[in-house]
Amino acid sequence: MINFFKRTFNILSKYEKLLSLYVFFLILISLFIELIGIGMIIPIIGILVNYETLIENKYINYIYFLLNQPSKESAILYSMSFLSLVYFIKVMFFIHLTERQAEFVKLVNRNMSKKLLNYYLNQPFLFFTEKHSAELIRNTIGEVDLFALALRDLITFILEVVIISGLLLFMFFYKPLTAIFFIAALVFLGIVFNFFSKKKIQDFGEKRIEFDRFRLQNLQNLISGIRDVKIYQKENFFKEAFLENNKYLLSVRKTMNIITALPKYLIEFVSIIVLTLIVISLVFNGTPSDDIIITLGIFAAIGLRILPSLNRIYINAQSLSFSFPMFDNLYNEFNNTTNSNNDTLESPKVFKKLIIKNLIFSYPGTSREVLKNLNIEILNGQCIGIFGESGCGKSTLVDIITGLININKNQIFINDIDLSNIANNWKKNIGYVSQNLFLIDDTIEKNIAFGEVNIDKERLDRAVSGASLSNFISSLDNKEKTHVGELGKKLSGGQRQRIGIARALYKDPQIIVFDEATSALD
Structure with a gap:
């Protein structure tokens, strides 16, 4: 877990680190607000049970005279009004804290996607021949989203740990032995549960990455090769391959959901046992009924706040353990500094040989x-x-x-x-027509201009004419603004290849390379 903290902090930008520190500062303030809210329970219960004894306390007595010696009814009114004000401030504060958390997670998600995509785009061409596209897509979209969720879980984990620590410390000063017993029971439960589940959860995390990649790979194969799949009537083969990996992935998620739900019931059971032992101990030690009621009220108020927090801590701890393999995968990607854009000289403006x-x-x-x-x-x-x-x-x-x-x-x-000194800049001089032409799901003109926002109409017309596309485009209702469909599915093979030739001509290169690019032309 500590290693996860360090690695997470290391990959954040300077602004993200500052924002994370601000969020942690807000978490500390939230503890202060929680303690005030819980602390107000003592005088309220005291007023209801034994008002005369309560005002004998020197701190309460000071407030008593400060408020001009209010009656019991007025004291209840003042206390409840102040408690309502504290919880109103708490609600508004936690809205702000939640907004800052969401903003932090969104910022990290956006920047990590950008950073990872930049890293991939700066890799040499052979990198993409060795990596499966399903893995790259999963990392850039799926894994980054999961990391953002893990970061949210991490913040929630820290928030709840801080609040619970403060409340248990409050409990310790109020009833030391009872607090020690309660803390020991929770620690023992956590250690036992962690011992039996930690390794399995991390194994499930690794299997989730593997099955998710295979599932996406199966789906890509099915959709990309749908023509061959249907001609050879292999729909069932590809469907079963996808469903098999989907079954394993969902099985992992089901097991994780079961493990995640267990702590809630175990915590409730342990809490009831602890509360029962506290009552028995107070009764057998001859504690006055008023003190027992106040003590139970305090522990009930703390328990109502702690129990959901404990459950969230266990859930988030398991979620983080489940995410460790994913994070290691992303961290290794971010620490790879290979960059293919390393030209040391300018490419010649005029090609000679x-x-x-x-x-x-x-x-x-x-x-x-x-x-x-x-x-x-x-x-x-x-x-x-x-x-x-x-x-x-x-x-x-x-x-x-x-x-x-x-x-x-x-x-x-x-x-x-x-x-080797100008390889990247050299590409500016090259027009390339591939045997496997790539078309984006957009218009003809945007496929010819390929990546240019402001299309030069004069260059476009020259390219269209040079590739013998004029007659074909003139026959279309929307002319060059006609959509070609995904990977050019709405066009014939010859039409796609002519668009590829027009793309090369639009660039106005010094060299045009054809890689078996006219095989579909008549």
């Missing part, structure tokens, strides 16, 4: 050389085709030339400048 010298390349984790001792020279204005069998490295070479895959120094040169 590209030279490949003895290029050797193997994918990470493999010994097979996809490319070996490759030598090519490409001059500005040339049109070159690369042929070869499947798997011989054509697409890999394209990824290297376009700067997607980083290679060692002194193997590829652009105008005599080492590509």
Whole structure:
């Protein structure tokens, strides 16, 4: 738990740390308000039970004369009015505290998503070939949301611990032996419950991450390959794969819900036992009935406040233990500082030539050389085709030339400048048409301009004309503002590829690379 505190604080920004300290300051104030509210119970019960004896207390007697020696009825009116005022302030204060907590959690959630997405976007291309998309989506959306919930649970945990500690300390000064007995019973219950459940809860947390990833992966496979799934009539296969992992995930959640519900009943049982023993002890020690009523009133008031808090503490502690594997996963991602945007030189403004010298390349984790001792020279204005069998490295070479895959120094040169020094800036000069064209679920013009907010109409028209899309677009009701559907499902293969060509032309690049990009064209 301490390690969780440290790691959480380390990944927060400066402003988030300041806001968290402000929230903890409010938590301390909340303890003060709680103690005033509980402390008011003593004089109120005293007034009701034995007003004459109560005013003999030197502190109460001072207030008694300060209020001009009120009658019992007036004293009750004053006390209840003050208690109502205290609880009104408490309500308003806790509304503010809840707002600050929610603002803090929202801020951390937003910034962590942004930070994690920035981290992924700054990774080299091969990072995405080695990671499953389901894992990246789960981390950026699902796991960050779960971390925000865990952070909320952490704040609630701290709040309740502080309040309970203050109330138990109050109880200790009022009835030391009784408080010690009550605290010992709660600590023993916590230790026993933690001993039997902690390891299982963390194991469930790890299984939740695994089953959640498999479930999302199954669903992605089903939706992405729906054409093949239906043609080969494999709906049941993919459905059962999803339902199997969903069953295991829900089973983990069910077990966690059962474990989470147990502390409430155990705490209630222990509290009743403790209260029974307190009454028996007071009666057998000859304690006056008035003192017994006051003591029971105090402990009942404290108990009514403590019992829900204890239940929340156990629930939040279990929730945090369940979240530890998720947090370790995110923490490791945040501590990875790999950045692929590390150009040391500017890319040449005018491309003259590209030279490949003895290029050797193997994918990470493999010994097979996809490319070996490759030598090519490409001059500005040339049109070159690369042929070869499947798997011989054509697409890999394209990824290297376009700067997607980083290679060692002194193997590829652009105008005599080492590509390894300008790989990121070099992409500005490249137009790329893939064999597996990616289209966003938006309009034709936004797919051609691809990521530009302010679309240049003149460049758009040139690109459309150059890709032979003019007739097709003219036949559409909404022209270039026609939506293409998810991944271009509303278009034919040839139309999608022409949009890819128009996208490359819109960029007005110095080099255009086609990776089997005309296979669907007539």
